[in-house]
Amino acid sequence: MTELxxxxxxxxxxxxxxxGxxxxxxxxxxxxxxxxxxxxxxxxxxxxxxxxVVPHGVSLGLGGADRPDPARLAALGEKAVALGAPLVTEHIAFVRAGGPLTATPQLEAGHLLPVPRTWDALDVLCENVRIAQDALPVPLALENIAALVSWPGEEMxxxxxxxxxxxxxGVRLLIDVANLHxxxxxxxxxxxxxxxxxxxxxxxxVHVAGGVERDGVWHDTHAHPVPEAVLDVLTDLASRVAPPGVLLERDDDFPPAEELADELRAIRGTITAAGTRSAGAVGVGAAHQHGALSSKAAPRAALLIGAGARVSGGPMPSVTPEAPVAPTPAPTPTPGARQRVAVAQAALLSALVAGTPVPEGFDSRRLGVQxxxxxxxxxxxVAKVAPELPEILGKGYRPAFLAYARSRPxxxxxxxxxxxFAEHLLVAGRPEDPTARRRLTEWWQDRSGSRPAGRATRLVRAARHALVRK
Structure with missing residues (x-):
């Protein structure tokens, strides 16, 4: 196990x-x-x-009903090699649904959605993980995700x-304590x-991140300071085992470097205190007892050897290495398992992004929040990948995009x-300001290489969107 x-x-x-x-x-x-x-x-x-440097994937969708895309796996492996990474990580989630297994248009969530904890879903996930492990040049670790909704009828x-x-x-785990909270x-x-x-x-x-609670719902924003409740979960984990690595995530509303350093010190202090209370767990906490951020500033402690690893402050007793235990062979999904998972995931995603009815057993209010x-x-x-759009549209960007998103998965x-989105606005003769419309047209043409669709194409696309919403 690589100590990070x-x-x-x-x-x-x-x-x-x-x-810095x-x-x-x-x-x-x-x-x-x-x-x-x-x-x-x-x-x-x-x-x-x-x-x-460790690459962290977000688009494989290993918890989805389809087998992993070979091109996505190859790209992830290439990045691991280019970075000299000791491992790669992904999520226990699905990110798209529909397609051939359901004979419906494939939809993208643009987000990590929870896998139902059923035996069918587990069988599918395990086979997908095996495919990924065989394709990747380094070990794979998978992250538990945060969720706003619960699947009905879960079995585990x-x-x-x-x-x-x-x-x-035999896959490794990336445990996000903020997601557990x-x-x-x-x-x-x-x-x-x-x-x-x-x-x-x-x-x-381990991942540590911040979020915010609104109306009784916790939003895992990665844009707020790490709260005490998340550090409490980290304390619980670190009292059980010394994590080989702990990482602070921040994805938006970035604070000054001094605040990031303060959060890192709080994380280190939490691990150290938990290790002290449990007789000093081996790993990150023992390696940084003096508050220095770098392993180069203080000698690294012994490597983690397992769930029960402990240290009293002195040298570790000698341990006879055990032969690695081979994972139990993952069974092939039972006949129809992939299709059952596919239908369930497509129904949920369609309700979330295409306005179709809420599947039976789900909390409709919570699905509305999601x-x-x-x-x-x-x-x-979209504002980040195409910053010209909010610049051109100004304050009208967000309401216009949300209106578009309601009918366009x-x-x-x-x-x-x-x-x-830009084509949708132009076809509708928007924005009304001629200068803004000209700038949007030029932006769209520069990137699409053609003109906005004609009437026949628009009718075909409208029919396709109507089918998606059924």
Whole structure:
């Protein structure tokens, strides 16, 4: 198990701040935001300093009904090789649904959605994980996700689901303690129970992030300071096992570098205190007892050896290495399992992004919250990948995009979404201001290489969208 230390999520907006933070042991980068053959200069400089870089994927959708896309797997593997990464990470989630298994148009969520904790879904997930493991050049670790909604008829707790996954596939775990807190608030799930049920010795590293509660719903924003409640879950985890790595995530509303450093110190202090109370767990906490951010500033403690690893402050007793235990072979999904999972996921995603009826057993109010959150995220991400759009449209951008999103599910990623949104406005003769409309037309033509669709094409697209909403 690779010992990583204390790290932070690398984002272009805080690249300079991350480089300036003393003692960062490693960083994590969103895999889809980089190219293997053209790494950002900041990441290159960090690697030259000996900082480990781990690619973190968000688009594989290993919890989806379809088998993993070979092209996406190849791209993730190429980035791992380019970065010299010791592992890659992804999520236990689905991000798209529909397609051939359901004979319906494929829809994109633009977000990580929860997998039902059923035996069917577990069988499908395990086979998908095996396919990914065989294709990737480095070990894979999977993250538990935060959720606003609960699936009806679930057959396992989160901890048991994760334990079964590890037993069948040997995959490592990326445990996000903020997500455990989110699921506690939103779904009434006990973080302590989840930690007691999952195989903590399989943890590759831990995520810590902030969020905010509104009207009794916890939103895992990654745009707020880490609250005490999340640090409490981290304390619980660190009292059970010394995590090989802990990483602070921040994806928006970035604070000054001093505040990021303060949060890293709070995380380190939490781990150290938990290790002290449990007789000093081996790993990150013991390696940084004096508050320094870098493993280079204080000698690294012994490597983690398992769930029961402890240290009294002196040298570890000698341990005879055990032969690695092979995972239990993952069974092939039972006949029809993929199709059953596909139908259920497509019905949920269609309700969230295409306005179709809420599937039986789901909380309609909570699905409404999730649906609005997905639309808001779409608007925000499109504004980032195509910043010219809010510049051209001004204050009218957000209401116009949300109105568009209510009747236009995303089918091809955020860049395609930006082009489709601009085309939608132009076809409708908007914006009304001639100068803004001319600028939007030029922007659209520069990127699409053609003119807005004619009447026949618009009728075909309208029919397609009508079918999606049925």
């Amino acid at each position: 230390g204390i790290g932070i999520g690398w984002r272009p907006e805080i690249a300079d701040a991350v480089e 933070l003393s003692g960062i042991d490693w960083v994590e980068v969103v895999a889809e935001n980089i190219c293997a053959d053209h790494l950002p200069d900041s990441l290159t400089r960090l690697r030259e300093r000996g900082v480990t 707790s989160e901890g048991r689901f994760l334990a079964e996954l590890v037993e069948r596939t 989110t699921n506690h608030v939103n779904r009434g799930e006990d973080p302590s129970r989840a930690l007691s049920e999952l195989p903590v010795e399989a943890i590759a590293y 649906s609005r959150a997905l639309a808001a995220k779409r608007a925000g991400v 995303m089918t091809g990623g955020y860049r395609r979404d930006a082009l489709d």
